[in-house]
Amino acid sequence: MTERFDVCIVGSGFGGSIAAFRLAELYRAAGQTPSILVLDHGPRHQHTDFRQSMDVENLSRIYGLVQGQGAQIVVGNGVGGGSNFYLAASLRSPSETFERRDHRPDDGPDRRMWPLQISRATLDPFYARAERALRVQRPSWKQVAKSGGLWAATLDRAGHTCDRVPLAIDLSRCIQAKWCHTGCIYGAKNSVITNYLASAEEMGVQVRPNSEAELIVQSQARPYRYVVTAWELDNDGPEPTRQPTGGSFEIECKVLILAAGAMGNAPLLMRSRPGLPSLSSQLGKHLGINGDHIAAIEYDEQKVKELLRLPGYGQTYKGNHITTMTYDFWAGRSGNQWDGTRFTLQEIFLSTLPHILYDDGRDPPGEPSWWGLQKKQALSTFNNHIEILAMIEDTNDGEFLAPPASGGAFRPNAGPLWVGPFNYSLSEQTVRAREAANSAIAEVLARAGLGRFMKFTFRTANASHPLGGCRMADSKDLGVVDHGNEVFDYPGLFCIDSSSIPTSLGVNPSLTISAVAERASKLLIDRSADYGLPAKPARFAAGVPGVHLGPHTEPVRRTSDKPIDDKVRYYETAFR
Amino acid sequence: MQQLRQEENVGRFAGLLSRRDVLQRATVLGLGAFVASVLPAAERIFVSEAAAAVQLPDATLQAFADTMVPGRKALTTDLGNEIDPLAIAGVDSEPGAVEADALLLYHNPLVGFDALEAPFLSELSARSLAHGAPFLDLTFDQRVAVCLEGLGPSNPSVLVWEAAAAVPFTAFLAAAEQSEATIDTSSAYQVMGYPGTAPNGYAEFSYKRKLATELTSRGYLP
Numbered sequence: 001m002t003e004r005f006d007v008c009i010v011g012s013g014f015g016g017s018i019a020a021f022r023l024a025e026l027y028r029a030a031g032q033t034p035s036i037l038v039l040d041h042g043p044r045h046q047h048t049d050f051r052q053s054m055d056v057e058n059l060s061r062i063y064g065l066v067q068g069q070g071a072q073i074v075v076g077n078g079v080g081g082g083s084n085f086y087l088a089a090s091l092r093s094p095s096e097t098f099e100r101r102d103h104r105p106d107d108g109p110d111r112r113m114w115p116l117q118i119s120r121a122t123l124d125p126f127y128a129r130a131e132r133a134l135r136v137q138r139p140s141w142k143q144v145a146k147s148g149g150l151w152a153a154t155l156d157r158a159g160h161t162c163d164r165v166p167l168a169i170d171l172s173r174c175i176q177a178k179w180c181h182t183g184c185i186y187g188a189k190n191s192v193i194t195n196y197l198a199s200a201e202e203m204g205v206q207v208r209p210n211s212e213a214e215l216i217v218q219s220q221a222r223p224y225r226y227v228v229t230a231w232e233l234d235n236d237g238p239e240p241t242r243q244p245t246g247g248s249f250e251i252e253c254k255v256l257i258l259a260a261g262a263m264g265n266a267p268l269l270m271r272s273r274p275g276l277p278s279l280s281s282q283l284g285k286h287l288g289i290n291g292d293h294i295a296a297i298e299y300d301e302q303k304v305k306e307l308l309r310l311p312g313y314g315q316t317y318k319g320n321h322i323t324t325m326t327y328d329f330w331a332g333r334s335g336n337q338w339d340g341t342r343f344t345l346q347e348i349f350l351s352t353l354p355h356i357l358y359d360d361g362r363d364p365p366g367e368p369s370w371w372g373l374q375k376k377q378a379l380s381t382f383n384n385h386i387e388i389l390a391m392i393e394d395t396n397d398g399e400f401l402a403p404p405a406s407g408g409a410f411r412p413n414a415g416p417l418w419v420g421p422f423n424y425s426l427s428e429q430t431v432r433a434r435e436a437a438n439s440a441i442a443e444v445l446a447r448a449g450l451g452r453f454m455k456f457t458f459r460t461a462n463a464s465h466p467l468g469g470c471r472m473a474d475s476k477d478l479g480v481v482d483h484g485n486e487v488f489d490y491p492g493l494f495c496i497d498s499s500s501i502p503t504s505l506g507v508n509p510s511l512t513i514s515a516v517a518e519r520a521s522k523l524l525i526d527r528s529a530d531y532g533l534p535a536k537p538a539r540f541a542a543g544v545p546g547v548h549l550g551p552h553t554e555p556v557r558r559t560s561d562k563p564i565d566d567k568v569r570y571y572e573t574a575f576r
Numbered sequence: 577m578q579q580l581r582q583e584e585n586v587g588r589f590a591g592l593l594s595r596r597d598v599l600q601r602a603t604v605l606g607l608g609a610f611v612a613s614v615l616p617a618a619e620r621i622f623v624s625e626a627a628a629a630v631q632l633p634d635a636t637l638q639a640f641a642d643t644m645v646p647g648r649k650a651l652t653t654d655l656g657n658e659i660d661p662l663a664i665a666g667v668d669s670e671p672g673a674v675e676a677d678a679l680l681l682y683h684n685p686l687v688g689f690d691a692l693e694a695p696f697l698s699e700l701s702a703r704s705l706a707h708g709a710p711f712l713d714l715t716f717d718q719r720v721a722v723c724l725e726g727l728g729p730s731n732p733s734v735l736v737w738e739a740a741a742a743v744p745f746t747a748f749l750a751a752a753e754q755s756e757a758t759i760d761t762s763s764a765y766q767v768m769g770y771p772g773t774a775p776n777g778y779a780e781f782s783y784k785r786k787l788a789t790e791l792t793s794r795g796y797l798p
Contacts, residue, residue: 051755051756052756052772052773052774052775053754053755053756053757053773054750054751054752054757055750055751055752055753055754055755055756055757056681056684056686056687056746056750056752056753057686057755058755059750059752060686091795091796092796092797094796094797094798095797095798120798138794138795141782141784141785141786141787142782142784143782144782144783144787145781145782146781146782146783149782149783149785149787150783150787152787152788153783153787153788155788156787156788156789160788161788161789161790161791162787162788162789162790163790163791163792163795163796164790164795165795166794166795166796174777175774175775175776175777175778176777176778176779176781177774177775177776177777177778178774179773179774185775310783311783314769315781317769317770317771317774317778318778318780318781319778319781319782324788326791327791327792327797328791330797331791331797351750352749352750352768352770353745353746353749353750355749356742356745356746356749368720368723368724368727371643371644371645371723371727371741371745372643372644372646372720372723373646373667373668375645376645376646376647376668376670376672377668379645379748379749379767379768380670380767380768382767382768382769382770383768383769383770412688412691413685413686413688414685414686415684415685415686415687415688416686417687417688507796555777556776557776557777557778557779558776558777558778558779559779560779560780561778561779561780561781564759564771564774564778565780567759567760567771568759568769568770568771569769571759571766571767571769572769574766575648575669575670575671575766575767576669576670
């Protein structure tokens, strides 16, 4: 039997949760209970479910590591999407991003890559709205992690500036454990399950986890426009298969909002093309990774003491994951002649795992570099490393091939390794931009004289910021959705999430995805009656979602680090 | 003794190659051409599959893991599992991936490497024989030479080798076989100086000083 809702939202990350909350506000203002259903293919997560562990069972529960041809892309799995596992850097993208005209040679005529209606100025009010909802605050220098402080001091010594990074973290609750990447066990990080989505549910929005949208067809029963078929997934219980159970259901809705992310929306729409034959030919193309390019630095602790007059380092494990970055390789490069050359350099701790990706930098030609004895010895200095995330201006070099039978990726078993039906092949511009970022980091280090550059040497691109596949554009021949995130030729069908973002952003993407979702939601609400939803009341105003921690544990921070620091120091020499 | 071991290993390798599904799997993975090319030579060398032993593939996987993330000699892993005496070359003084339970992760059904194991070991062994002996009996430098070939960009099955390499790195860097590992439970974390799980976080996490001139007033560009 087909269930009916006014609005069906597929996916519950930033995009889906923001749309759910804003539409719930509309229903409340109109004096109605929201007829809104949110589907998510993953399980529910409470803060008390999260664990500070990278064991393979935990990774299977919370992540998908999607392996495609030429790239590995990490996605969050579960209600709340990527917001549960992001590292909370919350930055407005520089104005130059929205004016870019660079693209792959085969990607259409010379033009502005973003729709004309979108610029930094038009997004600024929505950035502000998202910042209030996500409680973004800028850490003081007393709250900057040692790893971030070291990057700042290194840049300073090399003659560069370095800025503190605003974070969507309640720093009064944060215990500085550097375990954001598997979900904050105390709810100090502002994931949507603590604000937008939790507030939407409080107002009556229904959330149905373990439900994967598989197919969309059009409905002829106006004002209903779309029917979504969803499969139930076996995600819960002691030994979940994380495969379809065989159960399914159908939802008929007036407005359908796809927010399954850049790795989910395009495959779903491609599979649904028979029922949506007028979709843009650009569907599934221009998958990007936000220009992510990582590298690492191995510090010489003695030089840190002597040259920076800091009390050593060897504590990469403490503090927030991201606290400092430099804009010196972006600022002052306004104008399209600079397109494709700008980048930012941010200190980041992704997790321990990406340390497989760096060359040890010492290999003679023909000798192993990212594996072997020298690599092992480089890993033994892990605690004196920092990782650098360069966010470059790339050209969205990926393309989905054909959609898998279900979902956005093929899941061969219950584990975290998924196989994605996409190809990722770096353009000449992307390769040049990555090399420029490498050179910049190496030059900073050479001038500062503090350590060794460890270059990213893996054969494939690795990223956690997938963008595009359903990009927004001025016209259907250039993109899948318009500036308001509505699919060309399909009224009431929207892609409100990372899949709509047409270029890399120079900064971590969550706040821009949120701002675009806020703007799209506002435009939708302005025309709500056209879609058969409650009309927008005259004095309707967007509010701020409350903070809902749900079941949680109050954090207790260590009062002295000496016992653990001493233990770390002991082991650093124990085997030698 | 060493000679005996080599002959035994050669017989076991024959058993591995003769398994019915190897060629099919290898073809799927792009290994078919390579395996087919070495098969005639392998058939001339190997005479018996009766000697196939359960333990040899595991010992070979441990030896490969030790080539990726080398470690000190050890007989048991962090979780108390057995290590083949020949697996670890012992070129480093600190624990490596074998001690971090790489073998357990190879066989973890959540990882799914079991589907790749037979074709991977087939190619590993064939390439090892070209260097004079089964992988387990090669010196560390010879093992490195074999892996340079397998992980080289010109190898058409490099993807399989990278998958095989990713497992020991994951076992080591993520302590992936331990729930909420700490520096007390994970030898890899001891090597790295990483405390692991930290439910009480840290108090002394910052230098508490302004350490650079800032370009912006709010942390982002206009």
